[in-house]
Amino acid sequence: MSIKRSIWGLHGLAPIWLQRTFALTPFVSLVLLYVIASDYRLEINPQDKLLPSLGQISDSVERLAFNPDPRTGDYILLKDTLSSLSRLGIGIGLASITGLLLGLNIGLIPATRHLLMPFMTFISIVPPLAILPILFITFGVDELAKVMLIFIGTFPLITRDIVLTVRTTPAEQITKALTLGATTTQVIYRIVMPQVLPKLIDTVRLSLGAGWLFLIASEAIASTDGLGYRIFLVRRYLAMDVIIPYVLWITFLGFVIDWLLQQLIAKRFPWYRR
Amino acid sequence: MMNELKTRNLLHLEDVYKSYGDKLVLDDIDLSVAAGEFCTVVGPSGCGKSTLLRIIIGQERATSGTVFIDGKEVGNPDPTRGIVYQRYSLFPHLTVLENVLLGKELAFSYLKRDMAHRQFRDEAMAMLERVRLADHVHKYPHELSGGMQQRVAIAQTLIKRPKIVMMDEPFGALDPGVREDLQLFLLELWEEIGMTVFFVTHDLEEGVFLGTRLIVLSQYYSTEGSKHKHGAKIVADHSLPKNVLSTRVKRAQEFSALLEEVRREGFDPAHLQHIDAFNLKHKDSFATR
Known part of the structure; x- marks a missing residue:
């Protein structure tokens, strides 16, 4: 006779179909709850804008995603997505390269550490959104200021994380590399850098959340396109039928980027996390 | 004599001291190792064996004193000294x-x-x-x-x-069987290539089995009148018979007699040799005063 175990306890082990059902439950519940609440409000007031029906939402999606804008001929969702992703990509890309180079040199070379570490700590504490006006004044209201906000908002954290990772390199490894004939530059860029690359990708995955925040904030304030721009534009008309799918789209993009980066780590760095 | 050793031998250390803050770890180490030697260093835990090795490869700096390879002073790690760590x-x-x-x-x-x-x-x-x-x-x-x-x-x-292969407890984390395999394997390589090895281990038996020369480093010894703590010194320096490539010698009588002797010389805190009684008769052994 086998011992019966509850699926709820510490040793609970549900069969696969039940695990899947569990995973779907909160999502399905949320959609159901929305549909019920939306129906209820629309019944009382068909003009209600707060909780549009699924039909209204899909009409808006069709208009923004699959039909060209009658005035400009652009597919608005596509154009917004491309603008936002390129700002995010350039900002985070610059931040990762800067963070990697600074982190390696601060982490490995004591003189660089003494010179830059206190300053980096200071910079990382400055609230990026508070200096957004300075960025707009300095870099204008075009692309540069938005990219700079994402950059300034994310590179200090990436740098500090790389410094911490680099400093966990055992002294033995560095001595070993030197006995194999490595120069200081080689220790930094050929021994330590390849080992922190997957960690950099992990750090970027975490920094993307902040990246989106700064992207949407800057687009909301001064822009002519972009996902954040659109959301804040239609807010004036309480157009929840546009805001809701845009938010879901942004979430989906974030999820896909995170998944892709995770795949990249698994494929390129099989020794990582061992 | 000292200068002759310095030019003749591959590895040469003179007056090496190492302290961490107030704590003196290595107390005036003088050591000279000839090329081709398999030199093992044993000693009780905390005696500074690994510190000595790290000073020789340049991973740490001696508080004072000098390390020579082929008569030339060396500092930071470089390809003259190879290293195998435990991890x-x-x-x-x-x-x-x-x-x-x-x-x-x-x-x-x-x-x-x-x-x-x-x-x-x-x-x-x-x-x-x-x-x-x-x-x-x-x-x-x-x-x-x-x-x-x-x-x-x-x-x-x-x-x-490398001119000399330094090893810091390289087999310390292995199972006993694998460990013996690797000991024999290392001896074979040493014979075949004719390399110079400096091998630090806490395992006395391993040190005696592998080495052609055994250095005992210990903080357990007595000096005139001084009761305060002193750092570790080389308390014994044995020349060992050239090894046969079998672990059978480990069960021989002379082998266990030597183990006993070394244990008394360096590992027993109750038995303190006087500093003048150190067994430093090895031909390359010297002490500056």
Whole structure:
């Protein structure tokens, strides 16, 4: 006779179909709850804008995603997505390269550490959104200021994380590399850098959340396109039928980027996390 | 005498002291090791064996004193002194073959590294065959057992042809069976290549079995009138018979007699030798005063 175990306890082990059902439950519940609440409000007031029906939402999606804008001929969702992703990509890309180079040199070379570490700590504490006006004044209201906000908002954290990772390199490894004939530059860029690359990708995955925040904030304030721009534009008309799918789209993009980066780590760095 | 040793011998240390803050760890170490010697260093835990090794390879700096290789003073780590650690000898992001090729590859720029790989692949493969790992060249270190990892580390060190191979408890984390295998394997390599080895271990039996010369480092000794704490000194220096390649000697009578003697000389805090009674009769042994 086998011992019966509850699926709820510490040793609970549900069969696969039940695990899947569990995973779907909160999502399905949320959609159901929305549909019920939306129906209820629309019944009382068909003009209600707060909780549009699924039909209204899909009409808006069709208009923004699959039909060209009658005035400009652009597919608005596509154009917004491309603008936002390129700002995010350039900002985070610059931040990762800067963070990697600074982190390696601060982490490995004591003189660089003494010179830059206190300053980096200071910079990382400055609230990026508070200096957004300075960025707009300095870099204008075009692309540069938005990219700079994402950059300034994310590179200090990436740098500090790389410094911490680099400093966990055992002294033995560095001595070993030197006995194999490595120069200081080689220790930094050929021994330590390849080992922190997957960690950099992990750090970027975490920094993307902040990246989106700064992207949407800057687009909301001064822009002519972009996902954040659109959301804040239609807010004036309480157009929840546009805001809701845009938010879901942004979430989906974030999820896909995170998944892709995770795949990249698994494929390129099989020794990582061992 | 001292200068003659310095020029004649491969490794030479003079008046090496090391202290951490107020705590003196190494107390006036004088040591000279001839080329071709398999020199093992044993001593009770905390006596500073590994510190001594790290000073010789340049990973740490002596508080005072000098290390010479071939009569020339040495400092930071460089390819004259190879090192095999108990852990962290291998680079986790490189395969076995890449780990072994690294010493060759680093002489080239990053862009020419493929060329270096082609040029030295055969040599690296020969080295890996010698350490019996030819079937595992494309694995990463985490896919290998502890004993295999140490064999890769030995190959990685030897391909650079260092003047002296330093080993810091290289077999300390291995199972007893694997450990004996590797001891024999290392002796074979030593005979075959004729390398100089400086081998630190806490395992007295291992030190006596492997070495052609056994250094006992210990903080357990007495000096005139001084009761305050002193650092470790070389308290004994034995010349050992050349090893036969079998672990059977470990059960011989002389072997256990020597173990007993060394244990008394360096490992027993209750038995304090006087500083003038140290057994330093080895031909390369000297002490500055």
